[in-house]
Amino acid sequence: MIALFAVTPVVLLTLLVGLRGVAAVRTTSDFLVASRRVSPLLNSAAVSGEYLSAASFLGVAGLVVKDGMGALWYPVGFTAGYVAMLVLVAAPMRRSGAVTVPDFAEARLASTPLRKLAAVTVLVIAGLYLVPQFRTAGLVLSVVSDGPYWVGVVIAAVVVSVTLAVGGMRAATYVQAFQFCFKLVLFIVPAIWLLLQVGPQVRHDAVHPVEFTHFTRDTPVDFGLEVTLLLDDPLTVTTADGTPLPIRAGEYRVAEGTTLVFPAGAPVPGVRGGAAPGGPDWQRPLLDPHDAGHPVLGTWAVLIATMLGTMGLPHVLMRFHTSPDGRSARRTAAITVGLLSVFYLFPGIYGTLAKVLVPQLYLSGATDTAVVALPSQVDAGSTGTVFTALLTAGAFAAFLATSLGLLLVVAGAISHDLVPGGLARLRFTVVAAAAVVVLLALPSARLDAGVLVTWGFTVAAATFCPLLVLGIWWSRLTAAGAIAGVAAGLAGTAGAIALTLFGPPVSGLAAILIAQPAPWAVPLAFATMVGVSLLGRPPAWSQAAMLRLHLRERRDTGPAWGRDPGHSSPVTRRSSATRRVIRRLGR
Amino acid sequence: MSPHRRVVVTSPQTRLAHARRRSRAAWRAPTLDPVEARQAQRVYRAQRAPALMALGALGVLLFGLPVLLDLLPAWDNVRLLGIPLSWIAIVAVPFPAMVAISHWQLRRAERAEEPE
Numbered sequence: 001m002i003a004l005f006a007v008t009p010v011v012l013l014t015l016l017v018g019l020r021g022v023a024a025v026r027t028t029s030d031f032l033v034a035s036r037r038v039s040p041l042l043n044s045a046a047v048s049g050e051y052l053s054a055a056s057f058l059g060v061a062g063l064v065v066k067d068g069m070g071a072l073w074y075p076v077g078f079t080a081g082y083v084a085m086l087v088l089v090a091a092p093m094r095r096s097g098a099v100t101v102p103d104f105a106e107a108r109l110a111s112t113p114l115r116k117l118a119a120v121t122v123l124v125i126a127g128l129y130l131v132p133q134f135r136t137a138g139l140v141l142s143v144v145s146d147g148p149y150w151v152g153v154v155i156a157a158v159v160v161s162v163t164l165a166v167g168g169m170r171a172a173t174y175v176q177a178f179q180f181c182f183k184l185v186l187f188i189v190p191a192i193w194l195l196l197q198v199g200p201q202v203r204h205d206a207v208h209p210v211e212f213t214h215f216t217r218d219t220p221v222d223f224g225l226e227v228t229l230l231l232d233d234p235l236t237v238t239t240a241d242g243t244p245l246p247i248r249a250g251e252y253r254v255a256e257g258t259t260l261v262f263p264a265g266a267p268v269p270g271v272r273g274g275a276a277p278g279g280p281d282w283q284r285p286l287l288d289p290h291d292a293g294h295p296v297l298g299t300w301a302v303l304i305a306t307m308l309g310t311m312g313l314p315h316v317l318m319r320f321h322t323s324p325d326g327r328s329a330r331r332t333a334a335i336t337v338g339l340l341s342v343f344y345l346f347p348g349i350y351g352t353l354a355k356v357l358v359p360q361l362y363l364s365g366a367t368d369t370a371v372v373a374l375p376s377q378v379d380a381g382s383t384g385t386v387f388t389a390l391l392t393a394g395a396f397a398a399f400l401a402t403s404l405g406l407l408l409v410v411a412g413a414i415s416h417d418l419v420p421g422g423l424a425r426l427r428f429t430v431v432a433a434a435a436v437v438v439l440l441a442l443p444s445a446r447l448d449a450g451v452l453v454t455w456g457f458t459v460a461a462a463t464f465c466p467l468l469v470l471g472i473w474w475s476r477l478t479a480a481g482a483i484a485g486v487a488a489g490l491a492g493t494a495g496a497i498a499l500t501l502f503g504p505p506v507s508g509l510a511a512i513l514i515a516q517p518a519p520w521a522v523p524l525a526f527a528t529m530v531g532v533s534l535l536g537r538p539p540a541w542s543q544a545a546m547l548r549l550h551l552r553e554r555r556d557t558g559p560a561w562g563r564d565p566g567h568s569s570p571v572t573r574r575s576s577a578t579r580r581v582i583r584r585l586g587r
Numbered sequence: 588m589s590p591h592r593r594v595v596v597t598s599p600q601t602r603l604a605h606a607r608r609r610s611r612a613a614w615r616a617p618t619l620d621p622v623e624a625r626q627a628q629r630v631y632r633a634q635r636a637p638a639l640m641a642l643g644a645l646g647v648l649l650f651g652l653p654v655l656l657d658l659l660p661a662w663d664n665v666r667l668l669g670i671p672l673s674w675i676a677i678v679a680v681p682f683p684a685m686v687a688i689s690h691w692q693l694r695r696a697e698r699a700e701e702p703e
Binding site for chain 1: 616617618619623624626627628630631634635638641642645649650653654656657660663666669670671673674676677678681682683685686688689690692693696697700702
C-alpha cells in the first residue's frame with residue numbers, strides 16, 4: 001500500500017514531465033542531445049538528477065552501516081569527479097561537436113575501429129551500472145509492498161523505456177532536472193525530521209557508537225536472501241509464526257525468505273564476510289575492505305575509481321553534449337559540484353542513525369534498505385508511514401533518473417555508433433535494450449549493487465578517462481595508441497572482475513588491488529596510450545584537431561555578426577553558391 | 588484548440604530523409620586558419636597552468652586528507668559539538684573546498700578564453 005502511494009505519483013509525474021519534452025523530436029541530434037539548447041542551470045540539475053542514483057540515495061547510508069564511517073569517502077569521490085571534469089574535459093569535449101563518446105573519439109582521431117571499441121566499452125559500463133539500478137528498484141519495492149521482486153523491475157523498465165522512446169533526451173532532461181529537486185527535498189526533509197524525532201538518547205548513541213554485540217530488544221530480521229550465520233553459543237529464536245527454533249553453535253544456514261525473531265539480550269551472530277557495525281574499525285574514517293591492513297591505500301583506491309570514473313561515465317558525458325557551447329558545458333560542471341555538495345551532506349546522518357536503530361540489517365545483508373527502514377523505527381504511527389512513503393518515492397525517482405540516462409547511451413552506442421540508423425531505430429533500440437536489462441536484472445537479486453556500480457566506475461576510469469584527457473591535452477596521441485590503451489584498460493579491469501568473481505580468495509594487499517583495480521589499471525591504460533603513441537607518428541592534422549577543442553566558439557548572434565546570422569562557417573570558407581544565397585536572404 | 592499549438596513545418600521529404608538510415612559524411616581533416624591556430628595555441632597554453640594548479644589542489648586535498656586521518660587517530664576522540672572531529676573532517680572539509688576550487692577554476696578558465 002505504501003509502495004502504491006509512493007511510486008504512483010513518481011511514475012505519473014515522470015511521464016507528465018517527460019511528455020512536456022516530446023515536442024519536436026525529429027532528428028538523431030534532437031533525440032540524443034536535446035538539440036543542444038539546454039541552459040547551464042537546467043543542465044546541471046539534470047546532471048545531478050541523473051547522477052544521484054540508488055547508490056547515492058540508499059547505497060551510501062547502507063555502506064556506512066556495513067563498512068563504517070569510511071564509506072563517506074564515496075560521495076567525496078563522486079563529487080571530485082565533476083571538479084576534474086570541469087578542469088580537464090567539459091568545455092573541449094563539447095567543442096568537438098560530437099554526440100556520443102565514440103563520436104568524440106572518431107572526431108579527434110579519425111579511426112572507425114576506435115569508434116566501435118568505444119561503443120562496446122559504453123555497453124560494458126552501462127550494463128554494469130544499469131543492472132543494479134533495476135535490481136534495487138525491484139528489491140525496494142518488494143520490501144515496502146511485500147510484492148514479488150520482478151514487479152518492481154518491470155515497472156521501472158516500462159516507465160523508463162516509454163519516456164525515453166517517446167521523448168528522447170529532451171524528455172530525459174526535464175525529468176532528470178525535476179527529479180533532482182524532488183530527490184533533494186525528499187532526502188533533506190526526512191533527515192531533519194528524523195534528527196528532531198529520535199530523541200536525545202539516540203542522537204547521543206549515534207555519535208558514540210558501540211559495537212553491535214547484543215540485541216537490545218526482540219528484533220525480527222527478514223532474510224530476503226540465503227545467509228550463513230556463525231554462532232558461538234546455542235541460541236533459541238522465534239520463527240514468523242511464533243514457534244521457537246533452537247539453533248546449535250557453529251554455522252547455521254538461513255533459507256531465503258525466512259523471518260527470525262531474535263530475543264532481547266541475545267548475542268548477535270556473526271556473518272561470513274562481514275564485521276558487526278560499531279566496532280573500533282567501524283569508527284575509523286578510512287576504508288579498509290577485507291581488513292587488509294592498508295586503510296590509506298583502500299581509501300585512495302575508492303577515490304581514484306570514483307573520481308576518474310565519473311569523468312569517463314558515458315551517460316554523464318552525454319549530458320554535457322546537450323549544452324549549447326563549451327562555456328556553458330564548463331559552467332554546468334561547476335554548478336553540479338555545488339548541487340552535489342549539498343546533497344552529500346546528508347547520507348552520513350542516515351548512516352549513523354541507521355547504525356543505532358536498524359543495525360540488524362547487516363545480518364540479512366539488506367543494508368541498502370536502511371534509509372527506507374528508518375522512519376517506521378522512529379514513529380510507528382501514520383507520520384512514520386508518510387515518511388517511509390516519501391523516502392521510497394525519492395529512491396524510486398533515483399532509479400528512474402539514472403536509468404533514463406543509461407538507457408539513452410546504450411541506445412546511442414548501438415544504433416548511432418555500432419550500426420548507424422535513423423530515429424525509428426533509436427526508439428526501437430531503447431525498448432529492446434530495456435527488455436534485455438530486465439532479463440539480466442531478474443537473476444541478479446543476489447549481487448551487491450555497490451560492487452557492480454563501483455566496477456562500472458573502474459572500467460570507465462581505465463578506458464574513457466585516459467582517452468579523453470590525452471585526446472584533449474596531448475596532440476601526439478595516435479589512433480593506435482588510443483586503441484591499445486582502451487583495450488589494455490578494458491582487459492585489465494575485466495580480468496580483475498573475473499578474478500574477484502571466480503578466482504581463489506586472496507588476502508592483504510592483493511585483495512585490495514584485485515577488488516579495486518583502479519590504482520593500477522588507470523596508470524596502465526595511460527602508460528599504454530602514451531607508449532604506443534610515441535612508437536608511431538601522429539598525422540599532420542593532429543595538432544589542429546587538438547587545438548580546435550580549445551578554441552572558443554564564435555558567437556552566432558550579436559552585433560559583430562549581424563549580416564549573416566546563424567552561419568557557423570567562416571566567411572572565407574564558403575562556396576560561391578552559399579555566399580550568393582546569403583547575399584540574397586541574409587539580413 | 589490552444590493558440591500555441593505546434594505544427595509540423597518540415598516537408599514530407601525532409602521527414603522521410605530524417606527517418607531513413609544515413610551514411611555519415613566522410614571524415615575531413617580539421618583545419619585552422621593561421622589566426623585561429625595562433626589564438627588556439629595561446630588559449631591552450633593559458634589554460635594549462637590553472638588546470639594543473641586546480642588538479643594539484645584537488646589531489647593534495649583528496650589524497651592528503653586520508654593520510655592525515657591515518658596519522659592522527661587521536662582525532663577520533665576529539666569532539667566538536669559532540670561529533671568526532673575525524674567524522675566532521677570527511678564531510679565538512681572536502682565539499683566546501685571542492686566548491687571553492689571549481690569556482691576559482693571556472694573564473695580562471697573563462698578569463699583565459701577572452702580574446703585579447
